[in-house]
Amino acid sequence: MxxxxxxxxxxxxxxxxxxxxxxxxxxxxxxxxxxxxxxxxxxxxMPIVHGVTADATGSSVRVDWPAAEVRTGRPVAGYRVVRYAAGTDTAAVVGDGCSGTLAATGCTETGVPDGTWQYAVRAVQGSWTGAPSARSAVSVHTAVTPGTGATTFPVSGRKYGPNSWARTCPGICGTATASSGSTLTGVRVSLRRADGGYWNGSAFAATTEQFVTVTGSLDTWEIAFPFSNFPPADSDYTVRVVASDSGNRSSESTSTFTVDAKRPEPGGVRTANAATGTIGTIDAGDSFTLTYSETIDPASILSRFNGSPIAVKVEMTQQSGNSPDVLRVLDGTTALPIGSMVLGARGYLQSSSQTVNASMSYSATDGLRITFTASAPRNGQSQPTLRSALSWTAAEGGTDLHGNHVVAATVSEPGNPHLQF
Incomplete structure (x- = not known):
């Protein structure tokens, strides 16, 4: 009409x-x-508003327009802002700052979702509303705080053994956060050996990345991983964490640590005769030294032992028949977890068994040295004449600095057979 x-x-x-x-x-x-x-x-x-502008800062959009008049000198009572998704005629719900009827000729809408939007303004006079203005387009790209996925144990760059593994969690633990405005939907973790493959649930044998199922909440996840899963060797390992969220974003991190899973082995054994001692008899100042393939923890042999000289006893036993004499180191009456030394011949003792005072010390360079502080009584017994090689059968009780137990194995004194001590 x-x-x-x-x-x-x-x-x-x-x-x-x-x-x-x-x-x-x-x-x-x-x-x-x-x-x-x-x-x-x-x-x-009703007048149509002209000259609408829209500018985005983060998730906020500033909309401005010039005043519209019902007639010259008489502005309209108010305005209503309309927002459309670009390319559509469907009006979106306008959020805080620009909703409702506005008296001013500008406003700032906050919390605008990411995307390309078009803004229009309509004049309002009482119950009357004018036609929408020409649209002003604006793109919103909110600065998103990225999510995180991190490993809290093991700590990157550190070395672990049986004594230090899984002390704060069941094995491998970490945290994850979602990007701003999103929630976590998943955490995936893989573990790879530097000179092997990915962990596949039973061994480091997978040639492609395999992810391990995490337990606990996604933001503080954990994986049960006992130290026995690691092969008995020293190696570097890498943990990769991938966290995903409802915003279809993912974040990842890697951390590399070292595992000392190689057990120390007995390296050698040798005896030494004191400068004033008689060869073939156990005199004060005589000693025997045990060496290992790597540094051991003195406290794993005796809790109060730190490597400095400490008083011990050496138990010497004559074996039956023609079996050679055997030595063990005692703390009081308790055998230390060192193992036993076989002298290779008989005749070093005056009786079937006797105990002699000694001193024990240790250093990574010199090994474990036991020095007799008294002579073994002989009571006229003739010294042995059979030349032999000393051997040492190590016990598993001692450990290296990371808690790996010594391998129970036997080593012999190098060189030609000779009288001991």
Whole structure:
């Protein structure tokens, strides 16, 4: 319907003044009784707002427009901001800062989702609303705080053995966070040996990356992984953590650590005769030394032992028949977890068994040295004449600095057979 631009109205009650507005296809009017006589009503369209601008900062969009007037000198009562997804005519819900009817000619909408949007403004006068303005496009790319996936144990760059593994968690533990505005949906963890493959649940044998199932909550995850899963060798390992969230984002991290799983072995044994001693007899100052393939922990042999000289006893036993004499080191009456030394011949003792005072010390360079501080009584017994090689059968009780137990094995004194001590 095409509305007239003006109309005259004469009422029975008298002169009425009014305003008549139209929007496309619709005419609206209001009247106010002012007196009697002829009334002239002029109809006009609701103004359209022009010059709308929109600028994004993070997830906030600033929208500005110039004032619109019902007629010259008379601005409209308010404005309503409309937001559309780019390329559509479907209006989105306008958020805080620009919602409702606004009296100002600008506003800032906060929390706008990422995407390309188009803003329009409509003039408002009472219950009347003008047509939308031309749209102003803006792209919103919110700065997202990325999520994280990290390993808290083992710590990258550190070395671990049986004594230090799984002390703060069941094996491998870590944390994860989602990117801002999202929630965690999964955590995946893989473990790879530097000179081997990926852990496949039973061995480091997979040639492609395999992920291990985590337990606990996703933000503080853990994996049960006993030290016995590692092969008995020293090697580097890499943990890779991949965390994913509901925003279809993922984050990852890697950490590399070293495992000392190689057990120390007996390296050698030798005897030494004191400068003033008699060869073939056990005199004060005589000694025997045990060496290992790597540094051992003195406290694993005796809790109060730190490597400095400490008093011990050496038990010497004659074996039956023609079996050679055997030595063991004691703390009081308790045998230390060192093992036993076989002299290779008989005749070093005056009786079937006797104990002699000694001193024990240790250093990584010199090994474990036991020095007799008294002579073994002989009571006229002739010294042995059979030349032999000393052997040492190590016990598993001692450990290296990382807690790997000594391998129970036998080593012999190098060189030609000779009288001991």
């Amino acid at each position: 095409t509305m007239p631009r003006s109309a005259s109205v004469l009422t029975a009650a008298g002169l009425a003044a009014g305003l008549l507005f139209t929007t496309p296809g619709v005419a609206r009017a209001s009247w106010h009784l002012a007196g009697s006589g002829a009334a002239l009503a002029k109809a006009g369209r």
